[in-house]
Amino acid sequence: MLTEFNPSVPLAFLPTPLQPLNRLSKDLGGPMIYMKRDDCTGLAGGGNKTRKLEFLIADALDKGANCVITAGGLQSNHVRQTAAAAARYGLDCHLVLVRNVAWDDPGYQTSGNIVLDHLLGANISIHPAGADRDKIMDDLAAELSQKGQTPYIIPVGGSNAVGALGYASAAIEILEQCRELKITPSALYHATSSGGTQAGLIAGLITAKRPFPVIGIEVDGKVGPVTEAIENIVPHTLEKLGRFEVWNPDPDLNVITGYGGENYGIPTPSGKEALELVARTEGILLDPVYSGKGFAGLIDHIRQGKFSKDESVVFLHTGGAQAIGAYPSIFS
Numbered sequence: 001m002l003t004e005f006n007p008s009v010p011l012a013f014l015p016t017p018l019q020p021l022n023r024l025s026k027d028l029g030g031p032m033i034y035m036k037r038d039d040c041t042g043l044a045g046g047g048n049k050t051r052k053l054e055f056l057i058a059d060a061l062d063k064g065a066n067c068v069i070t071a072g073g074l075q076s077n078h079v080r081q082t083a084a085a086a087a088r089y090g091l092d093c094h095l096v097l098v099r100n101v102a103w104d105d106p107g108y109q110t111s112g113n114i115v116l117d118h119l120l121g122a123n124i125s126i127h128p129a130g131a132d133r134d135k136i137m138d139d140l141a142a143e144l145s146q147k148g149q150t151p152y153i154i155p156v157g158g159s160n161a162v163g164a165l166g167y168a169s170a171a172i173e174i175l176e177q178c179r180e181l182k183i184t185p186s187a188l189y190h191a192t193s194s195g196g197t198q199a200g201l202i203a204g205l206i207t208a209k210r211p212f213p214v215i216g217i218e219v220d221g222k223v224g225p226v227t228e229a230i231e232n233i234v235p236h237t238l239e240k241l242g243r244f245e246v247w248n249p250d251p252d253l254n255v256i257t258g259y260g261g262e263n264y265g266i267p268t269p270s271g272k273e274a275l276e277l278v279a280r281t282e283g284i285l286l287d288p289v290y291s292g293k294g295f296a297g298l299i300d301h302i303r304q305g306k307f308s309k310d311e312s313v314v315f316l317h318t319g320g321a322q323a324i325g326a327y328p329s330i331f332s
Helices: 022-028 049-062 077-088 112-119 131-148 161-181 195-205 223-240 269-282 293-304 321-325
Strands: 018-020 032-037 067-073 090-096 123-127 151-153 186-194 214-218 254-256 312-317
Touching: 018 293, 018 312, 022 032, 022 269, 022 293, 032 049, 032 151, 032 161, 049 112, 049 161, 049 195, 067 077, 067 131, 077 090, 077 112, 077 321, 090 112, 112 195, 112 214, 112 312, 123 131, 161 195, 161 312, 186 293, 195 214, 195 223, 214 223, 214 321, 223 254, 269 293, 293 312
Parallel strands: 032 312, 067 090, 067 151, 090 123, 186 214, 186 312, 214 254
Antiparallel strands: 018 032
């Protein structure tokens, strides 16, 4: 159903593993944790945006685009993967980067993802904090069009109904792997920010009769924008899946606050603990901006006793370890 009416291009190594975290689960004394390793999607280091880009790049090509435009922060994992996807399909890539994170490590400005953006051949413009990313992208698209190019704008995070199809597909992939492992998870946890990943997961699981809830751990410190985005994206994603129905966000929409800290991109003590705990028990690298905060929420819920030892939960690892080098002071 996904590809019959919604073409995609191959970018990711799929299916990604669904890995049991035996030592960590024992250490926490709670449910068995399975990690969906979407840090292993493979595109320029991998991450969750690669699944979205399979549909977004296909849409760009279908519309005759010869260049793509997207936006994010200096250490955006989304823009890195977009630059790589564009390179794979011979599209010029324009990145609008905004200094929206007040982090003092000097390496934040010069290391991590921004190095990879340059390596991948992207055209980069950097703007001050508070700049209107959508307007800048629209203006750039108009400028490129005047020069005879055909631009395609990919929204921040790849978060629209086209991109969300990547995680509608991933939801079915997770279900199939759970059946193979003979597990019935009580919940699927992940970090949520621009809303496209969570919207896709919700839409995919609706088509499978809602076997378990999707729990998004909000990482921005602001719950309003992500819930609004999800409420907007889910109905359009369902339409692309052939489900023309009125969607009631309750009870599908679960966004948990309290773990995002003061702002997006600013590490938190609980996120740092999660990074160290996962690294030192399982040898897996999370990141301090996104997956680390998401996993901190799961850890806290386990410690609160929300799950018994007999249950299982899935955590979607969305990638992002490429940015760790931009935050050396939190581990020094």
